[in-house]
Amino acid sequence: MADVLLEQDNDGIVWFTINRQERRNAINYEVMDCLQKTIQMVEQNDDVKVLVITGAGEKAFCSGGDLSSFHRLQTKEEAYSMLGKMGNILYSLLTVSKPTVALINGTVIGGGCELATACDFRYAKRGSKVGFVQGKLAITTGWGGSTMLFEKMSYDRALHVLLEAEPVSAEKMYEYGWIHSLLPEQGLKEECRKLLSPYLSKSVHVLRAYKTAAVAKWKNEAFRARFFAEIERCSVLWESPEHDEAVRAFLNK
Numbered sequence: 001m002a003d004v005l006l007e008q009d010n011d012g013i014v015w016f017t018i019n020r021q022e023r024r025n026a027i028n029y030e031v032m033d034c035l036q037k038t039i040q041m042v043e044q045n046d047d048v049k050v051l052v053i054t055g056a057g058e059k060a061f062c063s064g065g066d067l068s069s070f071h072r073l074q075t076k077e078e079a080y081s082m083l084g085k086m087g088n089i090l091y092s093l094l095t096v097s098k099p100t101v102a103l104i105n106g107t108v109i110g111g112g113c114e115l116a117t118a119c120d121f122r123y124a125k126r127g128s129k130v131g132f133v134q135g136k137l138a139i140t141t142g143w144g145g146s147t148m149l150f151e152k153m154s155y156d157r158a159l160h161v162l163l164e165a166e167p168v169s170a171e172k173m174y175e176y177g178w179i180h181s182l183l184p185e186q187g188l189k190e191e192c193r194k195l196l197s198p199y200l201s202k203s204v205h206v207l208r209a210y211k212t213a214a215v216a217k218w219k220n221e222a223f224r225a226r227f228f229a230e231i232e233r234c235s236v237l238w239e240s241p242e243h244d245e246a247v248r249a250f251l252n253k
């Protein structure tokens, strides 16, 4: 079974579905590579108006990086090669010139929250759990997630969710402004389509022009330096014994 499912609708939506339910849609290198190619395609293809990222099944949107494979990365250099790769992909997602949506169909944890933060809009199934839990693994966000969070949420709320590092409800994250729409459990895709229909009725050139204006503030060296400094700091923490122990405990539970 493919790790990613890709569909394109006639109305201009591309649906990117992480298809690793048995790992709660954790991100491995194959998912990263598919996401990178999809973002390039969305950027170039004028038939595409909106990119929607979601997870297969009903349990999880994404549980972050695949700890069973990334736990092999021991040194900060090894960690940086993986974190920097995904950081570059999320930077392209953040700045792609079409609107993007994270359709949160269940639990979203760790790097899954970073993936969702890189999108323009977050629509979530009511009752989903949202956890920037990296602190409990003795690391920080390592894919540019906190740098993006500080841009997209109020300073004190962003700092609070990162420092607390506990899963909270989608309803709480709606109150915090991170989630834009809470959706019923049934018919998630149709509800998402309804929310997008005003955008889909506009010309792709209008969508591209507004999105280009919106992300101009992030297309500069100062922002990129902050973004990749976060990844560097996470790489240093990655090689600590505390992180190693926390991941071992999760994998051996």
Ligand SMILES: CC[C@@H](C(=O)O)C(=O)SCCNC(=O)CCNC(=O)[C@H](O)C(C)(C)COP(=O)(O)OP(=O)(O)OC[C@H]1O[C@@H](n2cnc3c(N)ncnc32)[C@H](O)[C@@H]1OP(=O)(O)O
Binding pocket: 022, 023, 024, 026, 059, 060, 062, 063, 064, 065, 066, 067, 068, 069, 070, 107, 109, 110, 111, 112, 114, 133, 134, 137, 140, 141, 142, 143, 250, 251
């Ligand atoms: C690497 C980048 C870094 C970042 O920059 O943020 C990260 O993303 S660090 C990773 C952070 N993610 C986590 O810590 C998530 C860990 N997972 C969980 O807490 C839970 O699995 C869940 C997501 C809350 C779901 O709980 P539940 O529904 O009870 O399922 P299980 O726990 O039984 O999981 C089922 C199955 O899936 C495996 N799994 C889950 N998450 C991951 C993961 N991130 N990587 C690898 N494997 C994962 C889990 O081990 C179970 O496997 P089996 O026991 O073999 O069935």
